Each structure stands twice: as C-alpha cells, then as structure tokens.
Amino acid sequence: MLVLAFDTATPAVTVAVSDGAQVLAEWSAVDPRRHGELLAPGIERVLSEAALRPADLDSIAVGVGPGPYTSLRVGVVTARTLGAVLGIPVHGVCTLDAIALDAVGLDPGLAGTPFVVATDARRREVYWARYVDGARVEGPGVVKPADLHWVGPVVGYGATLYPEHLPRGRAPEHARAAAVAAHVEAGLPTLEPVPLYLRKPDATMPTVPRRVLA
Amino acid sequence: MADHPLVLGIETSCDETGVGIVRGSTLLADALASSVDEHARFGGVVPEVASRAHLEAMVPTIERAAATAGVRLADLDAVAVTAGPGLAGALLVGVAAAKAIAYGLGKPLYGVNHLAAHVAVDRLEHGDLPVPSIAMLVSGGHSSLLLVEDLATGVQPLGATLDDAAGEAFDKVARLLGLPFPGGPEIDRTARTGDPAYVTFPRGLTGHRDLAEHRFDFSFAGLKTAVARWVEARERDGEPVPLADVAASFQEAVVDVLTRKALAACQELAVDTLLIGGGVAANSRLRALAAERCSRAGVHLRIPRPGLCTDNGAMVAALGVALVQAGVAPTALDLGADSGLPVTTVAV
Ligand SMILES: [Zn+2]
Numbered sequence: 001m002l003v004l005a006f007d008t009a010t011p012a013v014t015v016a017v018s019d020g021a022q023v024l025a026e027w028s029a030v031d032p033r034r035h036g037e038l039l040a041p042g043i044e045r046v047l048s049e050a051a052l053r054p055a056d057l058d059s060i061a062v063g064v065g066p067g068p069y070t071s072l073r074v075g076v077v078t079a080r081t082l083g084a085v086l087g088i089p090v091h092g093v094c095t096l097d098a099i100a101l102d103a104v105g106l107d108p109g110l111a112g113t114p115f116v117v118a119t120d121a122r123r124r125e126v127y128w129a130r131y132v133d134g135a136r137v138e139g140p141g142v143v144k145p146a147d148l149h150w151v152g153p154v155v156g157y158g159a160t161l162y163p164e165h166l167p168r169g170r171a172p173e174h175a176r177a178a179a180v181a182a183h184v185e186a187g188l189p190t191l192e193p194v195p196l197y198l199r200k201p202d203a204t205m206p207t208v209p210r211r212v213l214a
Numbered sequence: 215m216a217d218h219p220l221v222l223g224i225e226t227s228c229d230e231t232g233v234g235i236v237r238g239s240t241l242l243a244d245a246l247a248s249s250v251d252e253h254a255r256f257g258g259v260v261p262e263v264a265s266r267a268h269l270e271a272m273v274p275t276i277e278r279a280a281a282t283a284g285v286r287l288a289d290l291d292a293v294a295v296t297a298g299p300g301l302a303g304a305l306l307v308g309v310a311a312a313k314a315i316a317y318g319l320g321k322p323l324y325g326v327n328h329l330a331a332h333v334a335v336d337r338l339e340h341g342d343l344p345v346p347s348i349a350m351l352v353s354g355g356h357s358s359l360l361l362v363e364d365l366a367t368g369v370q371p372l373g374a375t376l377d378d379a380a381g382e383a384f385d386k387v388a389r390l391l392g393l394p395f396p397g398g399p400e401i402d403r404t405a406r407t408g409d410p411a412y413v414t415f416p417r418g419l420t421g422h423r424d425l426a427e428h429r430f431d432f433s434f435a436g437l438k439t440a441v442a443r444w445v446e447a448r449e450r451d452g453e454p455v456p457l458a459d460v461a462a463s464f465q466e467a468v469v470d471v472l473t474r475k476a477l478a479a480c481q482e483l484a485v486d487t488l489l490i491g492g493g494v495a496a497n498s499r500l501r502a503l504a505a506e507r508c509s510r511a512g513v514h515l516r517i518p519r520p521g522l523c524t525d526n527g528a529m530v531a532a533l534g535v536a537l538v539q540a541g542v543a544p545t546a547l548d549l550g551a552d553s554g555l556p557v558t559t560v561a562v
Contacts (some may be wrong), residue, residue, distance in 0.1 A: 034550070039310065054320075070265070071307065072265075078314045081318070
C-alpha cells in the first residue's frame with residue numbers, strides 16, 4: 001500500500017512516500033515563507049526518486065496542523081485535490097502527533113516519560129499537546145509559553161524559540177513526512193483533512209468611520 | 215485539441231472560488247462558490263475568512279464544474295490558475311489546487327494574470343477580441359485602463375486608480391448611506407429613482423493639471439469624502455437626506471469619469487474597440503452611458519454579461535485557452551502567488 005505523506009504546518013515543507021514496510025523516498029526543506037512554491041516540486045521529486053507515478057498511489061496522508069494558516073492550507077488543499085483527481089482516500093494527521101511519534105522513534109526512552117510537543121504559533125504563542133506513553137492526552141491547544149508551566153521534556157521548535165519557559169528541548173524541531181506516513185501505517189487515529197485552526201479568523205470591523213469629519 | 219484546447223481555470227484572488235471549463239471559445243462550465251455573505255457584516259472582504267472558504271469550496275467546485283461540463287479531468291489539455299494580483303493567502307489556495315490537478319494528471323500548468331483573464335473572458339461571448347483594444351477593468355479590487363495589443367503576450371497599463379478602486383468607492387458610499395455590503399448593486403438599485411444631477415460631485419483627476427500628469431488614472435477617495443461631507447451637512451441642518459438622489463449623483467460622477475477616460479484613451483491611441491470588465495461593469499448606468507458615448511464616438515463597445523464580469527473561473531480558463539493557442543510555454547510547478555503581479559505579465 002503506497003502512501004504519499006506531506007506536512008506544511010511547521011517551517012518545514014516535508015514529503016515522503018512509503019510502501020508500508022519502508023520509506024521509499026523523502027525530502028524536506030525548511031523555508032517558512034515558501035511552502036506554496038516548494039510543496040508540489042517536492043512531491044514530484046519524491047515520487048520520481050521512488051520511480052512512481054501519481055496514479056500508483058493508494059492513499060495520501062497530510063499533516064492538518066495546528067500551524068500557520070497560509071502554509072497549512074497549502075498542504076491540505078493539495079492533499080484534498082490530489083486525492084480527488086486520483087480517486088484515493090486522504091487521511092489527516094495532527095502534526096503534533098507526527099512530531100511526537102518522530103521524537104519517540106529518535107529516543108525510545110521518551111515513550112515512558114510524559115512530554116509536550118510545542119511548535120511556533122506566532123504572536124508569542126505556541127501550539128502544544130501533551131503525551132503520555134507516546135499517546136496524546138491533552139491538546140492540541142494554543143498558549144503563551146509561560147502559561148504552559150511544564151517542567152518535563154519539550155519536543156519541537158517551541159522549545160528552541162522559548163528556552164526560558166521551555167528549557168528541556170528535544171529533537172525534532174519540525175514535522176517530518178515520514179512520521180506522518182508512519183502514524184497512518186501504525187493504525188493510529190486519523191482525522192478528516194481539515195485544518196486545525198484553533199483560532200478564529202482575525203476579522204475586525206473596518207476602521208473606515210461612518211463619519212469622515214467627526 | 216489543436217485549435218480547441220480543453221482548459222480548466224481556477225480563480226481564488228478575492229472572495230469567489232471559481233472553477234471554469236472552456237473548450238476553444240465554448241464555455242462548458244462556470245462553477246462558483248462565494249463567501250460574500252460571510253464578509254457582509256464586516257463591510258469588506260476579510261482575507262482569512264476568504265482563504266478558509268476557498269479551501270472548503272475548492273474540491274466540490276472542481277467536481278461541480280467537471281460534472282456540468284460533462285468532461286473527465288483526464289481529458290484536459292491544460293490547467294490555468296490566477297497567480298495574481300489578489301489576496302496572497304487566497305491566491306495560494308487556488309495555485310496549490312491547480313498544481314495538484316496538473317501534477318496528478320500530468321497536464322501543463324499556466325499561472326495567469328487576473329486582469330488579463332477579465333479581458334479574455336469576453337471571447338466566450340463575443341468571439342476573438344480585435345487588437346489593439348482598450349480594456350477598462352473596474353471592480354472592488356481594481357480599476358485599470360489597459361491597452362491590449364495581444365491577449366496572450368501584450369497587455370500594457372495606461373492608467374489605474376491612485377487610491378480606492380471604483381467598486382470600493384461604491385462599497386464605502388453605500389456604507390455611509392446605510393446600505394448593505396456589497397454596495398455596488400445597492401447603489402445601482404437605489405439610484406434608479408434618483409436625480410443624477412441633484413448634486414454635482416467632483417470628478418477626480420479631470421482638471422487640466424491632473425490630466426497632464428494622470429491622463430488615464432482614476433481617483434475616487436475625494437469623491438467619497440465629498441459625498442460624506444454633503445450628507446453630514448444635511449444631517450447637521452436637520453434636513454432629510456434624499457438617498458436616491460445622492461446615490462444617483464455619486465454613481466453619475468463615477469461612471470462619467472470612467473467612460474470619459476476610457477473614450478479619451480480610445481481616441482488618443484486611435485483604437486476603435488472598448489471592452490469593459492470587472493464587477494462594476496454590471497452597473498446599469500455604466501453600461502448605458504458607455505453605450506451612449508461609444509456610439510457617439512464610433513467605438514465598438516464590448517461588455518460580457520454580468521455573470522462573466524465578476525470574478526469567475528471561466529475567465530481564467532478562457533485566458534488559458536488563449537495561451538495554449540499562442541504556444542506560450544507552461545509554468546513550472548514552483549509557481550507561487552504574487553499579490554502584486556503586474557498586468558504586463560499575462561502568464562507567469
Ligand atoms: Zn477581478
């Protein structure tokens with residue numbers, strides 16, 4: 001079963017293709033402003049490296065955040081549209097879950113320790129979730145780093161950004177598509193391919209006053 | 215394909231999710247989902263609200279277009295998408311979707327200019343546009359006068375608004391008259407029973423000195439302020455505001471300047487075809503005055519039907535067809551969204 005996985009909810013644009021037993025090809029770039037440009041060429045590159053065509057794919061797995069909205073949407077709309085034109089299912093994976101799975105893979109000892117995943121939510125906040133035995137028990141949410149009051153290990157870029165509040169940082173910093181694929185292949189819970197926005201849109205009433213001379 | 219390529223076009227530059235399918239110059243489908251109602255209470259388009267709506271509408275709108283057209287996406291000859299100008303985050307949703315179709319099905323991709331697409335859509339109704347033509351594009355997001363020498367490769371800007379877009383002026387004046395958003399249709403309707411000569415509002419950039427420097431540019435901010443001042447003076451004196459007369463007088467000032475400058479461009483550049491597009495082209499007074507002045511000046515006037523004047527996917531598909539026919543090279547998969555894409559770049 002060939003799964004194409006990608007994630008655009010962190011500063012990384014990351015793509016992988018896996019056959020269920022192993023990752024056949026993967027590619028990542030960290031460039032927070034260019035997800036829109038980089039994702040499709042990344043997919044093309046990974047599939048051609050694995051000598052596959054889009055029509056060979058059986059499913060798509062996409063990170064659904066939480067993450068900065070514009071780049072997050074690039075991944076989700078790409079997954080939905082590609083899934084629709086190829087006629088294959090699209091699974092959503094919470095990006096923080098994929099980062100947690102990756103972290104436990106890098107350091108199996110972490111599985112026995114409660115930890116937090118924290119990523120950059122901009123505006124001096126982090127997206128976060130808490131894990132026990134590798135499974136999410138709280139979150140995802142968005143919070144000021146100081147308000148997390150968490151003294152245990154912290155996985156993700158949030159710890160890099162706010163070491164004063166989150167001192168026990170661990171790898172990885174960003175999402176990796178191979179972990180998104182692994183999450184699905186492990187039979188862990190998936191989501192609809194709908195962004196986890198967590199915040200309402202910034203929509204303020206226009207500042208144009210009714211009285212221009214008042 | 216050859217002469218009649220089958221092209222799917224995607225438009226997401228503002229608040230309309232449009233997917234059109236065109237074969238040659240035949241419109242097969244023009245599916246549209248609008249988030250305008252979600253913006254109404256804010257009195258203007260909220261970018262993040264628009265972007266979220268584009269994402270939700272994208273796949274259903276593509277599927278609706280394909281079903282209406284009765285074609286398989288596998289049979290497409292190309293995919294075209296608005297790459298700019300427009301709202302960056304909104305554009306990116308359409309660009310990513312177009313790339314997914316193009317890559318997934320192995321089709322050439324064309325990132326196109328929204329303004330040029332407004333010009334191209336007229337082919338679907340009136341056949342090939344004679345060149346050179348003057349195009350005037352007026353909407354909530356843009357107000358431009360263009361010289362079209364070649365639809366696929368040669369579009370030159372003559373002038374643009376220095377401040378508010380024409381449609382924006384309609385929205386703002388509607389707001390101060392207590393009319394709902396979007397203001398264009400409301401002003402048009404309210405003005406019907408009004409006297410367009412009731413108040414002589416200023417015509418921006420039509421004075422001698424302005425004409426020397428801004429021959430084909432527009433300015434509507436001063437007009438908006440003049441309307442606000444006039445209404446306020448009335449209210450201060452405790453007199454009722456004649457809504458229909460004010461709306462008609464404001465509208466007359468806008469369409470007078472628009473048509474005057476468009477025809478001046480035709481005359482000075484010796485061009486005998488004027489095309490009007492964009493949402494404001496649906497305005498009934500603009501259509502009537504343009505028809506009257508064009509016929510007096512011996513200029514052929516082309517205005518697509520209102521549904522094709524507002525933003526839609528068919529216009530992007532129509533421009534895609536023109537690019538395929540002209541043998542223009544497709545766009546690479548690293549296409550980005552360019553919110554300030556200059557009109558001289560017809561295809562990215
Ligand atoms: Zn437009």
